[in-house]
Amino acid sequence: MDSLESITLPLTKSQTSLWLVDKLNPNTPINNVPYAFYIKGKIDESVFQNAFQELINTTDVLRAVIIEVDSMPNQKIAASLEYTVAYLDFFEKEEAMVNSWLQTRSEVPFDVSEQLFDTALIKRTSDEYIWFLNLHHVITDASSSVILFENMSKIYESLKRGTNDAQVENIGYKTFVDFELKERANNEDITKYWEDKVETFNEMPPLYGVKKLQDLTTKSNRTEIELNIDEVEQLIDNSNQSGAMSWHKDLIAFNVFATLLFTYMYRISGQKKLVVGAPIHNRVKKSFKSITGLFIEILPLAVEIDEDDTFNSLLKKVQNETNNYLKYGLTGASSAKLNRSFNTIFNYINSSFPVFSGYETKAEWIHPGHADPGHKLRFHVCDFAGEGNLKLILDVNNDVLGVSKLDSAAIHFKNIVNAFLSDIDQPITATGIATEEELKAYLEPNLVNDNGVLNALEVFENLVKHKPNAVVVQSRNDTFTFKGLNKRANQLANYLKKQGIGPGDNVALYNYRNSQYIIGVLAIMKAGGTFIPIASDQPEGRVAYIISNSGCSLVLTEGVLQNNISNIEVPYIDLAAIKDDIKKQPEESPGSNLPLNSLAYVLYTSGSTGNPKGVLISHGALSNYLFWAKDYYDITDKTILPLFTSIGFDLTITSTLLPLISGGKLMLYTENTFGPDMSLMQVLGDNSVNTIKLTPSHLSFLKDRDLASSNIHTMIVGGEDFKVNLAQAITSAFNNPVKIYNEYGPTEATVGCIVGAFDNEKHKDDVSVAIGVPIKNMHAYILDDNQNLVPDGVVGELYLSGASLANGYLKLEELTNNKFVDNPFIKGTKMYHTGDLARINQKGEYEYLGRVDEQIKLRGYRIELTDIEANLVDFEDIDDCAVVLVTNKKEHIPEKSVINCTECGLPSNYPQTEFDEFGVCNLCNAFKGYKEKAERYFKTEDELREILMSTKGKNPEYDCLSLLSGGKDSTYILAQLVSMGLNVLAFTLDNGYISEQAKANVDRIVSQLGVDHIYGETNHMNDIFVDSLKRHQNVCNGCFKTIYTLSTKIAMEKQIPFIVTGLSRGQFFETRLTEELFWEDDLDVKKIDDTILEVRKLYHREEDAVKDLLDVSIFEDDAIFDKVQFVDFYRYSDVSLEDMLSFLKEKVGWVRPTDTGRSTNCLINQVGIYVHKKELGYSNYSFPYSWDVRLGHKTRDESLEEINEYIDEPEVKRIMKEIGYEESDMFEDDEKLVAYYTGNNNLTQKELKHYLSQKVPSYMVPSVFKHLEEMPLTKNGKTDKKTLRSLTVDQLEMEVSYVAPRNEIEELVEGIWKEVLRMEKIGVHDNFIALGGHSLAAIRVTSRINEELGMNIPLNKVFNLPTIETYANHIEQTMIELLEE
């Protein structure tokens, strides 16, 4: 087997993917596989050295390194390698020191081009040694470790004996490489089988709730669980497997541990569709069993868990899946796509290392502290001693669990093992898995019931005594001192008493936000009653419902509002009308006793039935919040709070009362009687408050204002998801330090019950600000479906319990019983089922994660969608309806986690990009298939000469017009044309942003070459830029079209037959040569030219700013495209950059401009790049440059360097302002309510809005109403809201109904349009052009349909028949005609 020369082999698939992981995570020990073998016996060091040298001689992979040939990895195996084993004398040294040495050494990354192993012999005592052996994974796997260990043992033993007769097989790794290469090709269909199988398992389970996609760490932490032999045997016995392969004990164990792993994954992620990657040994031939090297391949095991699965039923599924896995586990079947289908590895290791040369040995697999960041969890099962005790190892990515939480992972897993052991037939979710410590945190929180006795009214009345003359309420019209306010409240209370109001009576307060409201609240409480606040802007119907439903005995109202309730039966009082009466009332308090369990208020919130529901809040609950808030937010006599929110919200009640119980001041801002409430702006303008409570939507108004001189020092934010970047923007808008709190709480738990302070250091890496921890006397439980408390990190439903809890809903016993359920953790109490999802993050804070049901939060308003639906469906012309919240999210892959194609540099965030296992993009791979064909599109310089000379002499003034930007490419063209002896007119568009040097270049070039030159201009340029930025997210499209339009016009006027362009070959592929054009077997270049000409016609007739603002009438007649032909110079010339530059230097003296700071002539160019990157995540040059690289006109490095050029942001912002482009808002996801309905198609938006605004508050009126011919349904017959949510804003704005495809042809057309236009759903009446379809998309759509159906539909049809319905109709007609022929 020995050869004298080194050999070079390709890498296997598995080796390549490991190599790639190394490449992507350089300088990490990510692929180290270090072992420490603790040998109980005396080792002879020199024999050991000789033995290891012999091991190298007989193990070829130890002599291997990885080399790159043409950037492709290969393994080079040297014929020989001399090596000296490091020897360390740690004789009787501290164990900690030895361990630290081992750990440090294990974490040293390999330079794969140098050596792929590291080893050392360590002496501990005279008869205890440690053999340290670390191999790069690319040359080893679990079986290889055993082979090496045993071979070393044999060789050592024979050398020691002096017989030197060790029987060690020496078969080279090449045997397997050859086999794998052959099988890989044979098994492509198997790979396809696997890829199809995992297709529907496309979501990664968020282990411990972590979904992080950016800044992924390779850091991984290890924790271990020991199972003794009895437990292991009991697991196996319990499993009692029957049927397939139950004879194989290892296989049973494999299935049992896979079942435990799947259960664990489900319990810590909540995801039911789960995939793990499991290594398959691949040593399918006898000879393979003695070869060292990487044999394993990772293939998926996929199961779908059902809610009622027991361990036993899941085990059966796993068993079946394992059989599949083995049956299709063929060599070479793995793929990069499969590797991306799992984030968890299941590694059942069947290796042991019990004896080294007759000495008892203990093997330890050292964790190098890092792992592939794609593997969030690696679960290994091993028994290195071979005695039947098992070690379960969990390697958890540090993003999922930090070191401090690692031990809990082991406990969670062990709890699952214990459940399996205790009863295999119990549901896998039956028992809780959280640790004692986690349970304790839920059950023993901040429970100090010290404020229970306080009563808000008493505390207020005490303050009246202590500081009677201090101002407590101030507005533009009124000022009240404590004493004055109290007197007015007492008088009204006495009046109410006389009207018969007392304890247990409900009084509605239907009023504006004014001092009468504040007095009303106090007076009703003083009289012992319960108040029901109703905001002035509520629709009449709702007001009437609340008054009647609440059973109130009296309504306090004012002014014109009484007209809205003139029809109700409940008596009402106009507070203005009884002013004089009230003044006559006694000034003393009527002195009602307010027990803590009596009701303070009933607050109505959106209800799912179409009517609001009343939440019952006791004085005890109110006090719990108020007095906690007073302490926590440090509300003192210095505090000034504004009252500016609707009186129908619970937060308004507590904002009103907080200053009254703290001795501070309330600034009162009354609402306008019509139009939007601008009170917040007044609050900021006045700058008299220092503490404010508001919603994130309010905050986003604030962020652009000058808050440098604001007096606000405390902000309490609540009501909806609060983004970290918004919190950061607000923090920096203030000059003074401002404390920002995020408060969470439903009305049912009195305003706020979980709270946290925003801390930039702590939260800067998060997306949303966490909601913090429960407030005093409150519990917040996160439960799974079985009402088990979930471990930290895991997402569950939030339940609330404690002193702030409401007493339920008024007159809705069933709903109350459903939502306020028995608290299993504290007997005799209730807990409120919020319907909110939450988790506890690694910092110990609660995070809010959205809703489980139809309730939504829109700009801080809590809305039940069914509330709107129930009202809308009552409209007589509507049959059925559905309301959804549509969000236009800007979700980008962050720049840091973008990778670039290893060949062309295309970034991974370019739409629909897929990389193979070599990191090569799908475009590069596809191009390899039609590259040769594509080359036929290109022609020679002779042909160019022929074309341009064909009319020479016949033209009045010029033979051609040459487009000149002043850059190298267009300058080269001009010089070449002149040297051909042509009369050339040069044309340059002055777009207003050409650099001075570039202009000087242009002027010098034309004068030096002696050609006539024209600067084209238009005063619409800025509008064209803005339009181009909006349509294409760049400036170049608009500029190009302007150039073509203006130059064609000149050419026509001067009868110039040709316009010569300087488009690069990369740009051809970017703008016209789509892959589809090369699909036909017989490539007809003429046909491509015809297609491109058609596209050009369509292009000039497309709607945009150029068409609107410039005179494009010349393009209406097809004749213009004959009269003036476009010739792309670089279609005919393939000059190298080097030749071009030397020609230019010699002939023209061209120099690259330096005043743009970039490799361009144009100063506005970077605005386009900035906008493109911001809106789409990648540069507009990424795609065309990738083509330049693919075609060999640029190197990958050059392209990446140019794409990553510096962008001068202040300059970009200045230019944006100059041209009038308004940037989109980064913070706000554009959210709107959309109502879909079936029924009468002729209803107007106005009509429907008007109707609903009489039924529901204005914030619940959808902004879009869209007619559907039929409501889309899910398989189960429910309204398919997912489809309804996936229509884009453009589609919603169309004035046509959404109709899903109705037949096969429509489905086919929809499928193709969706792919090309990158949309999720397209209705058959939606317009191709309005969906963003342009001429390039037309080529792609038409070619695909023609290919699919074997037809020949012309390109322009998609513009003439721009809907799926009309287009499909045309196809059908054509087909019928064809059949008839």
Next chain:
Amino acid sequence: MDIKHGLIVFLKSEILEDTSIEINGEDQLLSSGLVDSLGLMRIVRYIEKHSGITVPFEDITLENFMSVDSIVTYVNNISN
């Protein structure tokens, strides 16, 4: 080539890689450790390919696959 003969050739050349080994119909394949679980699945694929039957997982039992003879009996039963 009949199934039995073909199977023995396949076992020797593809799995054991030793044509000198004598395998007869009664030799224990599974309990002897001669064939592991992946090897067994290769046998399943082999007979599926060469006898045109599909082997359901519940049929892959020790009884049906313990020796070449038992596999042949199983295949004949299914084919009929």
